[in-house]
Amino acid sequence: MKKRKNILLTGGAGFIGSHVVRLFVTKYPEVHIYNLDELTYAGNLENLKDIEDAENYTFLRADITNAAEIDYLFAQYRFDSVIHLAAESHVDRSITDPMAFVKTNVLGTVNLLNAAKETWKDDLKGKLFYHVSTDEVYGTLGETGLFTETTSYDPNSPYSASKAASDHFVRAYGETYNLPYVISNCSNNYGPNQFPEKLIPLFINNIIDKKPLPVYGDGNYTRDWLYVIDHAKAIDLVFHEGENSETYNIGGFNEWKNIDLVKTLCKQMDEKLNRGEAESEKLITFVKDRPGHDLRYAIDASKIHSELGWKPSVTFEEGLSLTIDWYLQNNEWLEHVTSGAYQDYYEKQYK
Numbered sequence: 001m002k003k004r005k006n007i008l009l010t011g012g013a014g015f016i017g018s019h020v021v022r023l024f025v026t027k028y029p030e031v032h033i034y035n036l037d038e039l040t041y042a043g044n045l046e047n048l049k050d051i052e053d054a055e056n057y058t059f060l061r062a063d064i065t066n067a068a069e070i071d072y073l074f075a076q077y078r079f080d081s082v083i084h085l086a087a088e089s090h091v092d093r094s095i096t097d098p099m100a101f102v103k104t105n106v107l108g109t110v111n112l113l114n115a116a117k118e119t120w121k122d123d124l125k126g127k128l129f130y131h132v133s134t135d136e137v138y139g140t141l142g143e144t145g146l147f148t149e150t151t152s153y154d155p156n157s158p159y160s161a162s163k164a165a166s167d168h169f170v171r172a173y174g175e176t177y178n179l180p181y182v183i184s185n186c187s188n189n190y191g192p193n194q195f196p197e198k199l200i201p202l203f204i205n206n207i208i209d210k211k212p213l214p215v216y217g218d219g220n221y222t223r224d225w226l227y228v229i230d231h232a233k234a235i236d237l238v239f240h241e242g243e244n245s246e247t248y249n250i251g252g253f254n255e256w257k258n259i260d261l262v263k264t265l266c267k268q269m270d271e272k273l274n275r276g277e278a279e280s281e282k283l284i285t286f287v288k289d290r291p292g293h294d295l296r297y298a299i300d301a302s303k304i305h306s307e308l309g310w311k312p313s314v315t316f317e318e319g320l321s322l323t324i325d326w327y328l329q330n331n332e333w334l335e336h337v338t339s340g341a342y343q344d345y346y347e348k349q350y351k
């Protein structure tokens with residue numbers, strides 16, 4: 001395992017980032033984790049309350065689109081590796097405001113690459129730039145087939161185009177400047193702490209409140225779902241054991257049509273909430289489709305499985321049950337997120 005001392009993790013107040021921060025802070029006490037996050041609407045420090053006082057953890061509020069700020073922080077802390085998760089991550093928002101995605105996902109990534117290149121130029125040994133990316137860069141599949149690491153990029157949404165561009169920049173810095181890098185492209189994550197704009201937490205929240213469940217189009221779109229903690233474990237492995245300049249696909253071996261997933265979610269929630277049979281299914285409402293909606297994503301994760309020994313540890317049934325329980329037990333978190341009160345946490349905690 002390659003040991004590094006000062007890890008810069010970007011986007012650590014977000015959904016996936018917060019699980020990766022917790023894993024690294026608790027598993028590697030000898031390593032210092034710097035969590036850099038601008039705390040956009042998607043960043044929530046309440047996600048990290050349990051580890052915020054750890055000695056090997058520092059929160060840095062900064063915007064990756066601000067090159068001067070990023071250069072300053074690299075000069076100050078001399079990070080020896082980067083795990084880059086900060087991004088605008090919601091496809092629907094990218095359709096209404098593509099430029100925000102260009103700024104954060106493309107410009108922000110290039111700012112980080114420039115700062116790493118400059119800081120590491122005299123000694124690249126032991127350095128690593130890890131870009132956490134998405135399977136959406138590959139575009140859409142038809143009814144059959146899987147995305148492999150050699151599938152051509154063919155992004156369809158402004159979000160996936162911006163993530164594809166950032167992957168290309170990372171690779172280009174590897175080729176041009178010998179910057180050591182790895183990239184992983186993961187399928188849809190679900191689990192605790194996901195902002196309730198994405199399918200599963202939005203629908204859990206709406207079922208709790210008995211509000212309509214807006215299924216786009218006919219609901220026959222397929223996604224490959226992975227429990228977020230299994231993604232965090234894969235990131236740990238890729239970071240420590242991944243080969244320089246390689247890409248690893250990460251997926252759940254777990255394809256679901258949206259409509260089937262929503263019906264399963266309704267059933268589990270009716271049981272947990274002691275509601276009548278099929279009560280929540282009645283909330284399903286078919287609404288206007290997402291423009292450019294990708295039909296199907298499915299990952300071939302055999303490379304990370306055979307080379308690094310990773311596979312998901314949680315079945316979908318278990319993961320979904322754990323996720324529902326978490327949202328039901330953390331109604332204060334959900335209430336703070338839906339009311340916007342979570343945004344006061346930084347002022348209270350850090351100012």
Ligand code: NAD
Nearest residue numbers: 011013014015016038039040042043063064086087089189
């Ligand atoms: P998220 O939206 O929950 O979190 C993103 C975080 O980035 C937030 O904390 C936000 O404050 C921060 N951020 C945004 N703009 C910033 C900026 N300009 N400067 C500094 N910080 C900024 O996202 P997520 O779902 O946790 O995804 C994390 C990463 O993983 C993203 O790069 C995403 O593309 C990728 N990914 C996500 C999924 C998924 O299913 N959610 C799957 C595969 C890959």
Ligand code: DAU
Nearest residue numbers: 089090091134135136187188197198199214215216221258
């Ligand atoms: O595949 C990885 C990607 O998964 C990540 O890179 C993205 O950051 C993440 O947001 C996710 O993208 P999706 O667009 O697949 O996720 P979302 O939860 O927005 O939608 C999942 C499916 O559900 C998709 O087919 C659209 C549909 N949907 C979504 C919402 C929010 C609905 O039918 N109704 C909804 O209200």
